[in-house]
Amino acid sequence: MQLNEYTLNSQLTPFESWGAGEELFRDVDREADLLDRDVRLFVEECDSMQGFQIFAGVDDAWGGWTEQYVNALRDEFGKKAIWVFGLEDTRQMQRDKAVARKANAARSLSGISKLVDAYVRLSTRPGVLPQYVKLNADSEWEITAMMAAAVESVTLPIRLRGGTLRGSSMAQFEQTLSADEGRNVWDLGLKIDEDQQETSATGQVNDDLRGREGRGEDEDEENDTTTFDINFTPESTSLLPNTLALENRRQTRKHAFAQVDTSRHPKRSFNGMLPTQPLDREEVLRRRYKEEAIVERFTVPLGFQQLDAFPADLFKATADSPYIHGQELSLSTGLTTSSRVKQSTFELRDLVTRYSRTVGMEEREELYNGLTEVGEKYAFGWEEEESGEDD
Numbered sequence: 001m002q003l004n005e006y007t008l009n010s011q012l013t014p015f016e017s018w019g020a021g022e023e024l025f026r027d028v029d030r031e032a033d034l035l036d037r038d039v040r041l042f043v044e045e046c047d048s049m050q051g052f053q054i055f056a057g058v059d060d061a062w063g064g065w066t067e068q069y070v071n072a073l074r075d076e077f078g079k080k081a082i083w084v085f086g087l088e089d090t091r092q093m094q095r096d097k098a099v100a101r102k103a104n105a106a107r108s109l110s111g112i113s114k115l116v117d118a119y120v121r122l123s124t125r126p127g128v129l130p131q132y133v134k135l136n137a138d139s140e141w142e143i144t145a146m147m148a149a150a151v152e153s154v155t156l157p158i159r160l161r162g163g164t165l166r167g168s169s170m171a172q173f174e175q176t177l178s179a180d181e182g183r184n185v186w187d188l189g190l191k192i193d194e195d196q197q198e199t200s201a202t203g204q205v206n207d208d209l210r211g212r213e214g215r216g217e218d219e220d221e222e223n224d225t226t227t228f229d230i231n232f233t234p235e236s237t238s239l240l241p242n243t244l245a246l247e248n249r250r251q252t253r254k255h256a257f258a259q260v261d262t263s264r265h266p267k268r269s270f271n272g273m274l275p276t277q278p279l280d281r282e283e284v285l286r287r288r289y290k291e292e293a294i295v296e297r298f299t300v301p302l303g304f305q306q307l308d309a310f311p312a313d314l315f316k317a318t319a320d321s322p323y324i325h326g327q328e329l330s331l332s333t334g335l336t337t338s339s340r341v342k343q344s345t346f347e348l349r350d351l352v353t354r355y356s357r358t359v360g361m362e363e364r365e366e367l368y369n370g371l372t373e374v375g376e377k378y379a380f381g382w383e384e385e386e387s388g389e390d391d
Helices: 018-031 034-038 040-045 061-076 095-112 140-154 170-177 207-211 242-250 281-289 339-355 361-376 382-390
Strands: 051-057 081-088 118-123 185-192 256-264 294-300 331-338
Touching: 018 034, 018 061, 018 095, 034 040, 034 061, 051 061, 061 081, 061 095, 081 095, 081 170, 095 118, 095 339, 095 361, 118 170, 140 185, 140 256, 140 331, 170 256, 170 294, 170 331, 185 339, 281 294, 331 339, 339 361
Parallel strands: 051 081, 081 118, 118 185, 256 294
Antiparallel strands: 185 331, 256 331
16 A cells, blocks of 8 residues: 555654544545455455454554554454554654654554454563563664564464364464453563473483473463563553652552463474363363463474574573574463553553643543553452542
8 A cells, every 4th residue: 555645754744643544544445445455355265264463553643544444344344353463662762752652552552452352562672671682673674573573473373273283263362361351452472492492312302391391480380370581562661750650560469360371492392292281161260260360371393483584693692591593493472461461551541641742631531541441451459449449
């Protein structure tokens, strides 16, 4: 699609206003039915379509465009899953511009999350990176490569069909992560595993690996969830006053509700090992009753291929992580619903409704209520009682 009216990075007509994206979608859709032109042909070629996975920038005008596009998809394909991966530019920039982008991200989170089955926020520059990641924050090539490693890996079970490995589906991911609680905003995490697997002469997996099949080395002992080195959820802490950021964190209890964890290893031998089994219904009910995390784990004997087009030095071995080598990487990735979503949503809400100059009074109240509604779904324990008192 060619947009003659706007030029990317133009100083005269920047495509940054969220409302401009909405208006442009209506204009283009009026001239040519976009779903008819761009979507329907591919849908008709699918034998058993699960749904749509949409990647879009959500902190500029494309956020407004995406909400209108998703709304049209929902009207046309009401029963199909719709996942949106929303990219937010978190690189260093002037404060006014950064806050304006956060305002667009808030509009997208509040509006799009009501229309979709899953909304995953993706930061172009995660706040904390491990030593083995050598990311050039100014290189869109490296930024998108790191995102691709995480997204392609975590969604791999959805594409598995047949054989001895257990596959999944978009609907099963949603059932695990969202259940009936409406928690459709998910965190994405990634870590490089140390077990570039060493096998014995007989091809059997090391005994210590067998013992860790049910519990990863970096898993939280309390709730069986994996802790990742890289979290892609954008933060607003650096733009907030310290007192307000600390208050949000103090009022948020750390708790994971559910997680889907995908581990892929190039050298892992499955001789004598069964594929990871799904939780049975009784176990799921028991965990919900005891407020424990529901964890669905997939293990795939297929490493992440670093093709020639992939940045060679993005994941680089260090003294603390000498296990990164070869063209295939051992990755663990996961989608998680946790109280962290409440914290990041409330930080975004407080930043935009208090300090953004691009949000009018009426919209400010609407955004505050919308983001509060999103965040409160992730309250845990006494937090629920407190938010009820605040209301």
